[in-house]
Amino acid sequence: xxxxxxxxxxxxxxxxxxxxxxxxxxxxxxxxxxxxxxxxxxxxxxxxxxxxxxxxxxxxxxxxxxxxxxxxxxxxxxxxxxxxxxxxxxxxxxxxxxxxxxxxxxxxxxxxxxxxxxxxxxxxxxxxxxxxxxxxxxxxxxxxxxxxxxxxxxxxxxxxxxxxxxxxxxxxxxxxxxxxxxxxxxxxxxxxxxxxxxxxxxxxxxxxxxxxxxxxxxxxxxxxxxxxxxxxxxxxxxxxxxxxxxxxxxxxxxxxxxxxxxxxxxxxxx
Amino acid sequence: xxxxxxxxxxxxxxxxxxxxxxxxxxxxxxxxxxxxxxxxxxxxxxxxxxxxxxxxxxxxxxxxxxxxxxxxxxxxxxxxxxxxxxxxxxxxxxxxxxxxxxxxxxxxxxxxxxxxxxxxxxxxxxxxxxxxxxxxxxxxxxxxxxxxxxxxxxxxxxxxxxxxxxxxxxxxxxxxxxxxxxxxxxxxxxxxxxxxxxxxxxxxxxxxxxxxxxxxxxxxxxxxxxxxxxxxxxxxxxxxxxxxxxxxxxxxxxxxxxxxxxxxxxxxxx
Numbered sequence: 001x002x003x004x005x006x007x008x009x010x011x012x013x014x015x016x017x018x019x020x021x022x023x024x025x026x027x028x029x030x031x032x033x034x035x036x037x038x039x040x041x042x043x044x045x046x047x048x049x050x051x052x053x054x055x056x057x058x059x060x061x062x063x064x065x066x067x068x069x070x071x072x073x074x075x076x077x078x079x080x081x082x083x084x085x086x087x088x089x090x091x092x093x094x095x096x097x098x099x100x101x102x103x104x105x106x107x108x109x110x111x112x113x114x115x116x117x118x119x120x121x122x123x124x125x126x127x128x129x130x131x132x133x134x135x136x137x138x139x140x141x142x143x144x145x146x147x148x149x150x151x152x153x154x155x156x157x158x159x160x161x162x163x164x165x166x167x168x169x170x171x172x173x174x175x176x177x178x179x180x181x182x183x184x185x186x187x188x189x190x191x192x193x194x195x196x197x198x199x200x201x202x203x204x205x206x207x208x209x210x211x212x213x214x215x216x217x218x219x220x221x222x223x224x225x226x227x228x229x230x231x232x233x234x235x236x237x238x239x240x241x242x243x244x245x246x247x248x249x250x251x252x253x254x255x256x257x258x259x260x261x262x263x264x265x266x267x268x269x270x
Numbered sequence: 271x272x273x274x275x276x277x278x279x280x281x282x283x284x285x286x287x288x289x290x291x292x293x294x295x296x297x298x299x300x301x302x303x304x305x306x307x308x309x310x311x312x313x314x315x316x317x318x319x320x321x322x323x324x325x326x327x328x329x330x331x332x333x334x335x336x337x338x339x340x341x342x343x344x345x346x347x348x349x350x351x352x353x354x355x356x357x358x359x360x361x362x363x364x365x366x367x368x369x370x371x372x373x374x375x376x377x378x379x380x381x382x383x384x385x386x387x388x389x390x391x392x393x394x395x396x397x398x399x400x401x402x403x404x405x406x407x408x409x410x411x412x413x414x415x416x417x418x419x420x421x422x423x424x425x426x427x428x429x430x431x432x433x434x435x436x437x438x439x440x441x442x443x444x445x446x447x448x449x450x451x452x453x454x455x456x457x458x459x460x461x462x463x464x465x466x467x468x469x470x471x472x473x474x475x476x477x478x479x480x481x482x483x484x485x486x487x488x489x490x491x492x493x494x495x496x497x498x499x500x501x502x503x504x505x506x507x508x509x510x511x512x513x514x515x516x517x518x519x520x521x522x523x524x525x526x527x528x529x530x531x532x533x534x535x536x537x538x539x540x
Contacts, residue, residue, distance in 0.1 A: 031382070033382070052491075052496070053491070054491050054493065054495060054496040055491060055493055056330060056491070057330065057489075057490055057491050060326060060327065060375060061378070078496060101371055101374070101375070101392070104371070104392070105330060105371070108331070112301070112303070119391055120391065120392045120393075121389055121390065121391045121392070122371070122374070122390045122391070122392055123390075163493050165493070165494070165495055167495070167496040169496060197478075197481075197483040197484070198474075198478045200474060200484070200487065201471065201474035201475055201477075201478050204468075204470060204471035204474060205471055207471075208467075208468045208471050211467075213467040214467070214470070215497065216489070216497070216499070217470065217489060218488070218489045219327075219486070219487060219488045219489075220327055221322075221323070221324050221325060221326070221327050223324065223325055223433050223435070224435070225324060225435055225437070226322070226324040226348060226437040226439060226540075227485065227486070227538075228324075229486070268497075270496075
């Protein structure tokens with residue numbers, strides 16, 4: 001099995017891939033779009049993408065891609081995130097901090113408290129930041145502990161995210177729809193019929209009627225204009241379950257757009 | 271009247287402040303936290319903060335600050351956003367692109383299509399990027415057209431956000447609660463009692479019962495753990511309106527945390 005993921009070696013996506021399947025062959029890409037494209041072309045069997053972090057919320061690129069591309073979520077993996085400040089230099093030498101935008105946001109308070117007048121540079125991944133920081137004692141990367149060893153950096157500070165409890169949920173992308181296991185989740189994206197007060201309440205009512213537990217509901221801009229939203233909804237159950245089918249039938253009158261983006265085994269192991 | 275806002279001169283926040291009050295004195299700060307602190311200490315009368323963009327969604331720092339600080343939304347302003355690529359050099363000279371993380375995200379496809387192997391540097395604001403880019407022909411900023419004139423840069427490309435329609439909603443922060451105007455909005459943050467299926471449906475039902483139209487509902491991580499969310503809800507009406515009071519009374523049994531973050535005149539002028 002070949003899994004496509006964000007590289008280079010040492011990303012949190014790599015931890016997710018290993019957690020999913022220790023024997024899989026890993027193929028690294030430079031951005032999330034390339035991971036998705038590699039699944040679509042069949043260059044890899046599955047792709048792994050971060051979708052949601054417990055501090056910063058959803059990863060916009062992944063959310064948008066699930067709408068845009070014809071691809072399924074076939075599984076999920078949760079990975080604990082502990083960021084470190086890594087450098088070849090000392091704290092007082094640093095004038096550039098590099099990392100992925102999400103990691104920078106998760107360490108916003110730390111950066112604000114410890115650095116003034118430095119440059120903040122974004123990279124395609126945390127391990128890419130570690131790789132780049134190994135070229136100068138004036139640079140520091142925010143990345144995983146494992147990246148320090150891999151790229152020959154010292155750990156100047158550990159657990160630097162703004163809140164200690166920090167996890168990222170990754171989704172596994174593929175082209176098939178996994179069979180029912182009896183402990184599944186289904187994810188959909190919907191757009192409500194325009195501007196009817198109470199429409200969201202009615203929508204949720206259909207899921208209550210068929211006894212379906214929603215594990216997440218999130219609005220995202222539809223990009224059609226300010227104040228117009230899509231709803232991303234995760235629920236317990238498989239799209240082949242009778243009650244899920246009934247609810248999907250029931251919501252039809254309330255929406256003008258629905259996309260089922262996957263049914264997959266629920267995974268809450270941290 | 272003194273308005274605190276993100277600087278230096280030329281930010282989109284400045285456009286919002288001028289739209290709010292052309293005669294106000296503007297005081298620029300280096301980040302959003304400093305704007306908020308200046309309102310709390312009384313250094314300025316009001317603060318202006320971006321809260322939501324029509325392409326990228328909510329601005330996390332503002333959302334988190336509304337929860338953290340004891341401050342009210344007293345108004346809102348909507349500003350059209352048209353990003354330009356600005357530089358002293360030519361397209362082929364550029365090896366660093368600078369901007370605010372939100373602007374970089376709004377131009378993600380443009381950057382990916384036009385640049386390979388360049389450095390992407392984040393700045394505290396778009397105009398700060400323009401100011402920094404004026405120091406070298408190898409740098410380009412993503413910022414407003416007005417920043418080009420202000421910092422002596424050429425416009426290499428115009429309207430470079432990934433979708434043409436692009437607006438940001440700003441909130442005005444202050445210490446008082448504005449009086450009813452009859453055309454108001456109220457914003458709250460709530461946390462539902464843990465893990466009861468149907469709880470959100472019941473919550474929305476209280477607003478339906480009192481005929482209150484919700485203009486926005488958004489989940490944000492509570493930072494207490496993956497899968498635990500706060501809901502940010504905007505509704506039509508003022509917290510002194512009878513039906514809003516009744517709904518707030520009705521939702522009490524469903525939540526363990528509520529914060530009213532403001533009642534203010536509705537403003538949809540683009």
